[in-house]
Amino acid sequence: MSSSVRDSNSSEFQVSEFILMGFPGIHSWQHWLSLPLVMLYLLSLIANILILTIINKEAALHQPMYHFLGILAVVDMGLATTIMPKILAILWFNAKSINLPECFAQMYAIHCFVGMESGIFVCMAIDRFVAICKPLQYPSIITESFVVKSTMFMALRNSLCPLSVPVLAAQRSYCSRNQIEHCLCSNLGVISLSCDDRKVNSINQLILAWTIMGSDVSLIILSYTFILKSVLKLNSIEAASKALSTCTSHLTLILFFYTIIIVMSITHSAGMKIPLIPVLLNVLHNVIPPALNPLVYALKNKELRQGLYKVLRLDTKGS
Template sequence: MFQELRDPNSSKFEVSEFVLLGFPGIHSWQHWLSLPLALLYFLALSANTLILIIINREAALHQPMYYFLGILAVVDMGLATTIMPKILAIFWFNAKAISLPECFAQMYAIHCFVIMESGIFVCMAVDRYVAICRPLRYPSIITESFVVKSTVLFTLRNFLFPISVPVLAAQRHYCSRNQINHCLCSNLGVTSLSCDDRRINSINQLFLAWVVMGSDLGLIIVSYALILKSVLKLNSPEAASKDFSTCTSHLILILFFYTVIIVISITHSAGMKVPLIPVLLNVLHNVIPPALNPMVYALKNKELRQGLYKLFSMAYTSRKSLVDMFFGFGTHRVYCDP
């Protein structure tokens, strides 16, 4: 696990791999958590795949709002896949070791997908603002070109800004400890093992959390404040109720997503004495939103529910036709003469 430094006169050692111990304080029975986590991961993959299939099949859903929802589904699957296979390998096969390049790559991927999800929420908030507050201009503003340009812009931002996280972490000197009390390679969890000054890593983490994602949250708050102001001016309670219902699912997801990030940041900054809580929140934040997002949207959106019903009806009909064909049921019956 350790590798000598190039200087033969040095008595220090350099870490060549990290060991992910899992959830702190419950190592003896943490493998029991693998079942609910595996179910959440399976739900995230299957539900988001269904969302993509429905959006692709239904011509009525070929609209900017659903394009953003499709992009969110892809990001959610990427976020969950970044951490869950390794976590399940730790619980099921005791595969706790992870090389430094793999650890830094996972660290970068987590930050990319989390910031990308934040950016998609901004796009969806802008979409709802224009639809409710500027309905006549919606077809000319929220176009397919807008979807492409905003997606490219946020993708570039989300791939460039997190580069500093693994680069700064790789510059630290890991000379003694290599055991991480975590299920994944978090930035602060890894750099806490370094033997040199890591203040720049903490400052960079705060910058990403409060400046990059904080600006996203600020734009979302402004958008919904303007939506609320516009809705309250409506004289029709039915119209106001309809406008609120189109935003409810979005607000539920945003509330959970950003609340957990804020709690994790505060607990890390405060140096919480119960490390299990921030670690558990960190893991759940990367797997619950991917599992929750498609379910919330499917339950709250009539068009998605109809598309889901059509898909399952078609699957049931196809299955029944296959059963009839193989077992001779249906119209192809054989009658014998008496």
């Protein structure tokens, strides 16, 4: 038994730390995964810092839509940084141990940042809905005050709601196994090691997923349903195409973000014989969107491209 299991006053063994084994089934060569992962992490940091710099420097981008994009950039960097340093420590230095408070803190941070990203996608969907369906009212509805209030609401929601996850996990008794076949402290992976009834944890995870992700997805679908109806009423194909083009980057990121969550849920519920797949999806879900989001917006948005050229001191002619 690991030295991280100590004898408690009740003469039962109590785990004092967990061992993150990394990627199941490929422990002998998993260190090779560090190369693409560190490249994705660096890309996410550099790309999001560039987005923030461009939005800050360009007065033309001081608009609600770009403010939300800037907030998304901060959230993306927080999400990637929550998991990548520990994963790289495991892959490079075999630093697999993590004490319980650190593990529960990481668990909480992951839930916070994922929920916050989902919430910002909702705010951006509402922004596009008002811009396309109520263009004359847009300046009076989507104001600086709206950006601040909606961001504060999302930050408050995603700080308070996930508190139940680490609190309930900390109440479980971990008295035997302490090896987690994962490279991060996922809620379900941790509580699967508990020696007592963990039904309340599973129910709480399900309720949390439906109340946060379920409500966010519903609002996004509703917003884009109204957007589609509004676009279909336009007589000009050119006008319809222009209206939809402002949404393509946002929709691309939304579909990618939620598709991975759905696939992760299905693979975990199905109890796949290859546990590597859900673990890898879990890691990639926390590192690919932060790297992908700024790239998609930069490629799809002319104003951002022009701002990028200026920041990099490139010629803006023909952009």
